[in-house]
Amino acid sequence: MPRVYVAGVGMTKIDRHYDKGILDLAAEAAFRAIDDAGIKPDAVIVTSMLASKLQEQDNLGAYVAAGLGLRYRPALHVEAACGSGGAGVYTGFALIRSGLVDSVLVVGVEKMTDYPTAIVTAGLAQAADAEYELYYGATFTGLNALMMRYYMEKYGVTRDEMSEWPVMMHENALSNPYAQIRRRITREDVARSQVIADPIRLLDSSPIGDGAAAVLLVSEDAAKRLPEKPIVEIAGAGLAVDTVELSNREILDGMPAARKAAEQAYRMAGVEPSKIDVMEIHDAFTINAILLLEELGFAEKGRAAKLVAEGRFHPGDRPTANPSGGLKARGHPVGATGVYQVAEVTMQLRGDFPGVKVDGAEVGLAVNVGGDGSTVSALVLRRA
Amino acid sequence: MPRVYVAGVGMTKIDRHYDKGILDLAAEAAFRAIDDAGIKPDAVIVTSMLASKLQEQDNLGAYVAAGLGLRYRPALHVEAACGSGGAGVYTGFALIRSGLVDSVLVVGVEKMTDYPTAIVTAGLAQAADAEYELYYGATFTGLNALMMRYYMEKYGVTRDEMSEWPVMMHENALSNPYAQIRRRITREDVARSQVIADPIRLLDSSPIGDGAAAVLLVSEDAAKRLPEKPIVEIAGAGLAVDTVELSNREILDGMPAARKAAEQAYRMAGVEPSKIDVMEIHDAFTINAILLLEELGFAEKGRAAKLVAEGRFHPGDRPTANPSGGLKARGHPVGATGVYQVAEVTMQLRGDFPGVKVDGAEVGLAVNVGGDGSTVSALVLRRA
Numbered sequence: 140m141p142r143v144y145v146a147g148v149g150m151t152k153i154d155r156h157y158d159k160g161i162l163d164l165a166a167e168a169a170f171r172a173i174d175d176a177g178i179k180p181d182a183v184i185v186t187s188m189l190a191s192k193l194q195e196q197d198n199l200g201a202y203v204a205a206g207l208g209l210r211y212r213p214a215l216h217v218e219a220a221c222g223s224g225g226a227g228v229y230t231g232f233a234l235i236r237s238g239l240v241d242s243v244l245v246v247g248v249e250k251m252t253d254y255p256t257a258i259v260t261a262g263l264a265q266a267a268d269a270e271y272e273l274y275y276g277a278t279f280t281g282l283n284a285l286m287m288r289y290y291m292e293k294y295g296v297t298r299d300e301m302s303e304w305p306v307m308m309h310e311n312a313l314s315n316p317y318a319q320i321r322r323r324i325t326r327e328d329v330a331r332s333q334v335i336a337d338p339i340r341l342l343d344s345s346p347i348g349d350g351a352a353a354v355l356l357v358s359e360d361a362a363k364r365l366p367e368k369p370i371v372e373i374a375g376a377g378l379a380v381d382t383v384e385l386s387n388r389e390i391l392d393g394m395p396a397a398r399k400a401a402e403q404a405y406r407m408a409g410v411e412p413s414k415i416d417v418m419e420i421h422d423a424f425t426i427n428a429i430l431l432l433e434e435l436g437f438a439e440k441g442r443a444a445k446l447v448a449e450g451r452f453h454p455g456d457r458p459t460a461n462p463s464g465g466l467k468a469r470g471h472p473v474g475a476t477g478v479y480q481v482a483e484v485t486m487q488l489r490g491d492f493p494g495v496k497v498d499g500a501e502v503g504l505a506v507n508v509g510g511d512g513s514t515v516s517a518l519v520l521r522r523a
Numbered sequence: 524m525p526r527v528y529v530a531g532v533g534m535t536k537i538d539r540h541y542d543k544g545i546l547d548l549a550a551e552a553a554f555r556a557i558d559d560a561g562i563k564p565d566a567v568i569v570t571s572m573l574a575s576k577l578q579e580q581d582n583l584g585a586y587v588a589a590g591l592g593l594r595y596r597p598a599l600h601v602e603a604a605c606g607s608g609g610a611g612v613y614t615g616f617a618l619i620r621s622g623l624v625d626s627v628l629v630v631g632v633e634k635m636t637d638y639p640t641a642i643v644t645a646g647l648a649q650a651a652d653a654e655y656e657l658y659y660g661a662t663f664t665g666l667n668a669l670m671m672r673y674y675m676e677k678y679g680v681t682r683d684e685m686s687e688w689p690v691m692m693h694e695n696a697l698s699n700p701y702a703q704i705r706r707r708i709t710r711e712d713v714a715r716s717q718v719i720a721d722p723i724r725l726l727d728s729s730p731i732g733d734g735a736a737a738v739l740l741v742s743e744d745a746a747k748r749l750p751e752k753p754i755v756e757i758a759g760a761g762l763a764v765d766t767v768e769l770s771n772r773e774i775l776d777g778m779p780a781a782r783k784a785a786e787q788a789y790r791m792a793g794v795e796p797s798k799i800d801v802m803e804i805h806d807a808f809t810i811n812a813i814l815l816l817e818e819l820g821f822a823e824k825g826r827a828a829k830l831v832a833e834g835r836f837h838p839g840d841r842p843t844a845n846p847s848g849g850l851k852a853r854g855h856p857v858g859a860t861g862v863y864q865v866a867e868v869t870m871q872l873r874g875d876f877p878g879v880k881v882d883g884a885e886v887g888l889a890v891n892v893g894g895d896g897s898t899v900s901a902l903v904l905r906r907a
Contacts, residue, residue, distance in 0.1 A: 191649065197602060197604045201780075201897035205765055214764040218583065218601075218602055219585070220581045229599075378597035380595070395595065514598070
């Protein structure tokens with residue numbers, strides 16, 4: 140199979156971009172990735188969760204690709220709720236390995252501000268089960284709160300231990316110019332912040348924002364024709380789903396789909412979790428990050444929050460988790476988030492990430508989640 | 524590259540399925556395809572255009588795959604408006620050729636009835652450009668009407684010549700048990716039917732309906748392990764996009780993206796249009812079919828409607844166009860339509876399509892369109 144390289148990346152700052160539509164945002168990220176790579180792509184994959192509902196625009200593959208001037212080539216829209224970005228990169232990886240194209244631009248875009256909060260919240264809730272969860276009054280935050288409550292009770296984890304994750308994220312985001320929130324917080328701030336759905340508090344929750352990120356993937360052949368040879372390859376890719384509705388999961392104190400996706404990616408790359416130097420993982424809520432650390436092989440069941448509180452996964456430690464600031468502070472423009480992660484991990488491996496750096500990182504991991512663990516992608520990146 | 528076979532197909536009758544949700548419909552088609560193939564798939568691709576808007580359900584890959592009992596494996600949702608199904612089969616073809624999985628179930632599903640017509644119409648319009656077309660009052664039918672008017676004026680095509688296509692479609696659908704509309708019509712019926720957006724009349728337009736179709740694709744290796752070796756392979760696949768907005772197209776009397784997609788598919792399969800025995804092409808409106816016949820290489824510019832009126836492409840002729848009855852009469856559950864086409868062409872090549880048969884067909888073509896020509900997929904199928 141042809142190897143697949145990340146030849147270019149681009150991001151917009153995540154913000155309230157009142158003056159930009161989805162095509163403006165996508166173009167900003169996409170042209171940066173195209174400039175970074177030095178070629179125009181053979182194909183385009185667009186990832187977005189909410190454009191159908193908020194911008195009332197479907198047919199996003201054509202809409203974005205032709206909008207970028209890239210017509211008469213394959214383009215499509217991949218959706219997996221908040222996990223759309225990672226699923227899109229997985230699909231792009233497959234398109235190149237299939238030999239159908241030599242290069243693919245994966246561009247994730249989401250515009251969530253400028254709309255009534257109730258509409259955005261209802262849109263986000265579509266990541267959960269409409270008939271078996273939402274219809275009965277569950278909110279998406281409420282479902283994650285069930286998981287957090289259960290985990291804390293079962294393993295005797297304290298509020299203070301859980302609070303270190305968002306503190307670390309805000310600290311990491313301070314120097315990331317693309318981050319939406321750059322403000323230091325304390326564990327006390329988290330514990331005293333507004334209750335959203337008990338035990339989830341405001342500072343356990345990722346913000347709503349607008350943004351786009353793009354990565355330009357190329358085959359080994361195409362890489363040879365580039366002005367500068369890319370040095371980061373996608374060494375392993377995994378994607379796994381579970382029931383959308385929590386009620387049919389095998390467990391509630393974990394994310395089995397994350398374990399399966401990571402197993403696929405680790406096996407393909409031939410690496411163990413201990414080889415990972417840097418990772419960007421999905422922390423839409425604090426509980427997501429804690430469960431992922433365990434499922435991805437970085438902590439024993441019930442131990443992750445304690446480890447974080449003790450200083451593990453902080454800058455300087457290996458692996459460093461979310462040097463970008465994560466969904467919590469870098470931001471979470473839902474359908475774009477997974478693409479941000481791959482762009483960030485690529486930059487860490489290249490050594491040009493403009494925030495917290497993980498010096499000498501050789502192997503990285505990006506894990507993006509759709510719903511509360513129903514679609515999980517895992518991508519292992521490596522310096523080639 | 525590993526060859527890709529269609530090992531199983533399944534469809535539901537297209538109808539007003541008031542008693543079924545999207546998961547019920549998807550399951551009916553999917554389990555038929557799984558039974559037909561004799562294996563469960565490694566991965567699932569779900570295609571739908573309107574589920575986000577009408578069923579308020581995103582995360583459709585996980586929703587449908589886990590709903591079918593197929594969790595812990597890759598699944599994702601591919602959207603390309605009315606062209607979602609073909610784009611999904613293209614993606615499934617790539618997933619298998621990439622070596623990431625050995626088998627993929629592509630299931631297209633759409634439930635369009637049970638909702639106010641205005642909501643469904645607004646949803647369908649999202650295939651066009653929200654900011655540059657819909658905002659100014661254009662409807663999706665209106666945009667197609669512009670293309671039809673321009674074509675008829677430029678090439679001197681009469682209403683009577685255009686009317687033969689829907690007549691042929693209704694005739695073909697009479698014996699298709701999956702077809703939504705089984706009723707004979709005449710050219711006079713078409714010409715006298717209600718004006719929807721002049722010159723498009725009611726009987727130029729595909730109906731609104733609910734349905735699901737599934738195809739189970741396998742690699743050559745997986746094919747060897749099946750109870751019965753599949754005899755139809757996907758020999759060529761193409762996908763191409765153009766601007767969503769008509770105003771930026773290079774021409775209005777054609778669909779350049781269809782020509783590009785077909786070129787890719789013909790080249791990969793090593794066939795010329797003259798080798799195609801049977802095809803299912805996208806006739807959401809009469810004008811779509813007429814333009815496609817020209818772009819796909821079956822008629823000179825401006826000649827297709829005249830040829831149809833003279834009896835070309837009818838059963839008995841080669842290629843036979845839309846023996847299913849096409850979108851016009853088999854029906855057009857938008858995000859599922861492209862999967863219906865692949866299932867139907869597969870059955871034609873196997874000789875077990877339960878309607879109008881194309882005896883001895885060796886090579887088939889399925890062409891699915893999103894928007895008014897903005898995303899077009901072309902798949903060449905061949906008896907292996």
